[in-house]
Amino acid sequence: xxxxxxxxxxxxxxxxxxxxxxxxxxxxxxxxxxxxxxxxxxxxxxxxxxxxxxxxxxxxxxxxxxxxxxxxxxxxxxxxxxxxxxxxxxxxxxxxxxxxxxxxxxxxxxxxxxxxxxxxxxxxxxxxx
Amino acid sequence: xxxxxxxxxxxxxxxxxxxxxxxxxxxxxxxxxxxxxxxxxxxxxxxxxxxxxxxxxxxxxxxxxxxxxxxxxxxxxxxxxxxxxxxxxxxxxxxxxxxxxxxxxxxxxxxxxxxxxxxxxxxxxxxxxxxxxxxxxxxxxx
Numbered sequence: 001x002x003x004x005x006x007x008x009x010x011x012x013x014x015x016x017x018x019x020x021x022x023x024x025x026x027x028x029x030x031x032x033x034x035x036x037x038x039x040x041x042x043x044x045x046x047x048x049x050x051x052x053x054x055x056x057x058x059x060x061x062x063x064x065x066x067x068x069x070x071x072x073x074x075x076x077x078x079x080x081x082x083x084x085x086x087x088x089x090x091x092x093x094x095x096x097x098x099x100x101x102x103x104x105x106x107x108x109x110x111x112x113x114x115x116x117x118x119x120x121x122x123x124x125x126x127x128x129x
Numbered sequence: 130x131x132x133x134x135x136x137x138x139x140x141x142x143x144x145x146x147x148x149x150x151x152x153x154x155x156x157x158x159x160x161x162x163x164x165x166x167x168x169x170x171x172x173x174x175x176x177x178x179x180x181x182x183x184x185x186x187x188x189x190x191x192x193x194x195x196x197x198x199x200x201x202x203x204x205x206x207x208x209x210x211x212x213x214x215x216x217x218x219x220x221x222x223x224x225x226x227x228x229x230x231x232x233x234x235x236x237x238x239x240x241x242x243x244x245x246x247x248x249x250x251x252x253x254x255x256x257x258x259x260x261x262x263x264x265x266x267x268x269x270x271x
Contacts, residue, residue, distance in 0.1 A: 049162050050162075050252055051162035051165070052167075052186075052251055052252070053167035053169075054185060054186045054188070054251070055183065055184070055185035055186070056169040056171070056183070056184055056185075056257075057182060057183040057199075058171060058182055058183075059182070060182070060201065061178075061180075069185070072162070078162075116173060116180055117173070117178075118173060118175075119170060119171065119172045119173050120170070120171045120173065121168060121169075121170050121171075122168065122169045122170075122171065123166055123167070123168045123169075124166065124167045124168070124169070125165050125166050126162050126165055126167075127162065127165055128162075
């Protein structure tokens with residue numbers, strides 16, 4: 001009886017040991033592996049955030065910065081980039097900011113400076129840095 | 130190997146594995162924006178230099194009901210101006226627009242809210258086009 005229990009405990013311990021090793025191996029594989037999903041790469045999981053760019057403002061006759069108001073359904077740090085095209089002039093600026101569900105106003109300097117002498121296209125890109 | 134030693138050895142693997150799994154779960158979830166790019170087209174009237182400087186989507190919940198614009202009428206360029214906004218989805222399809230609002234404007238800075246129809250989800254709006262144009266008479270269209 002006692003010998004049986006001892007044998008059973010050893011079997012349980014061996015099973016537990018094997019399970020632990022398998023978990024460790026799986027975790028390691030997950031840690032060093034990569035999964036491509038929904039445009040992401042090199043990441044294990046993907047959370048979809050509803051990012052909203054609600055407002056864009058440019059200064060007067062010279063575009064040296066762009067003020068953007070943006071929010072995200074998932075709070076986190078985001079890279080906010082602005083690409084401005086005014087006629088033949090193209091300019092760019094970026095910043096890193098924490099976005100939350102409450103709109104955040106960001107003033108992003110752009111370089112080079114463009115004259116606002118044509119219709120302006122302001123493209124705002126929000127990504128995870 | 131004795132049972133206690135085996136248990137200790139198992140724990141040595143098991144506990145770090147759990148911790149590692151939790152860390153991976155927390156840290157390696159990437160946040161992907163639903164739509165990385167949003168484009169605002171701010172119009173400038175070529176003949177007068179009058180221009181739109183601000184465009185803002187006004188929401189009720191997550192629905193866009195109107196767009197607020199600010200614009201500058203250039204010095205010496207008073208006249209009848211028509212204003213209008215249009216909203217497009219990611220495929221470039223028009224999803225909502227305002228009516229053409231026309232009226233006399235003297236030089237200066239203005240802000241006004243243009244209702245859009247139909248009301249659309251803000252998450253379906255990928256680009257916003259604004260229009261400001263001086264016209265001879267009202268009514269007129271952009």
